[in-house]
Amino acid sequence: MESLYHQTNKQIQEVQSLMGRLENTDRQSVHLLENDLQVRIDQIFSHLERLEILASKEPPNRRQNAKLRVDQLKYDVQHLQTALRNFQHRRYSRESQDREREELMSRTFTTNDADTSIPIDETLQLNSNLNNAHRGMDDLLGSGSSILTGLRDQRGTLKGTHKKMLDVANMLGLSNTVMRLIEKRATQDKFIMIGGMLLTCVVMFLVVKYLG
Structure with a gap:
């Protein structure tokens, strides 16, 4: 060893x-x-x-x-x-x-190198598409805002109309059945308005999520 x-x-x-x-x-x-x-x-x-x-x-x-x-x-x-x-x-x-x-x-670099011109063209096209998409989103959001404002105004109008109809009905002494029909129609109109507002919000959310 x-x-x-x-x-x-x-x-x-x-x-x-x-x-x-x-x-x-x-x-x-x-x-x-x-x-x-x-x-x-x-x-x-x-x-x-x-x-x-x-x-x-x-x-x-x-x-x-x-x-x-x-x-x-x-x-x-x-x-x-x-x-x-x-x-x-x-x-x-x-x-x-x-x-x-x-x-x-x-390696020799030139300003007209095809390897550089193609990515630049693609980048410009991508920027143009993004700008168009952003403008479309702005228009869509503006339209949605106008719709929501209109729905709120309609709700206020319906409430005022409902109140006036009740006052007129009381003055004319209409029957209870007619009064219930008026109230039922007002309730239906209210649900329709709320459903329209919710549908508009869902559409705007989907547009922002998938196109934003």
């Missing part, structure tokens, strides 16, 4: 040394160095699996210490693996940004 332990520890130190060269390696060679590091790290993990088996077979008085030494090596190599992946992620991000920047700089 001691021989394999020292061999693995030496490999970890070599990987640590190579990791320090990543930042200064040119773009053409960095892929090769990354691959070499990954191969070395995989080999270290393989050795650690063997070391864990050997540590479990150590005598009881040495087993705990052997496991601690293997765990330390495992921690070191896991740290190196994470560092390599972080470097690769940063490199991928930089290369992607460089490509996007080059594509943006190499």
Whole structure:
């Protein structure tokens, strides 16, 4: 076990040394160095699996210490693996940004570019349609307001007419049956007016909800 332990520890130190060269390696060679590091790290993990088996077979008085030494090596190599992946992620991000920047700089923009004129035309048409819809909504709301005002005026007129009819009936001494008929008709007219107001409100609500 001691021989394999020292061999693995030496490999970890070599990987640590190579990791320090990543930042200064040119773009053409960095892929090769990354691959070499990954191969070395995989080999270290393989050795650690063997070391864990050997540590479990150590005598009881040495087993705990052997496991601690293997765990330390495992921690070191896991740290190196994470560092390599972080470097690769940063490199991928930089290369992607460089490509996007080059594509943006190499693109030629013109004022008559069809790709830009079509969305502009569509936007103008959409704005025109929205303005027309808003004007239609304003007209509809104005009409609804006028209808409600008219219904309120009619209600006031009906109440006044009802009162006058009762006064006239009292003066003429009409029968109770005629009086009840007059009151029934007034009640019906009241319900019709309320129903018309509610229907108008529902229509206005639906228009605002689905066309607003």
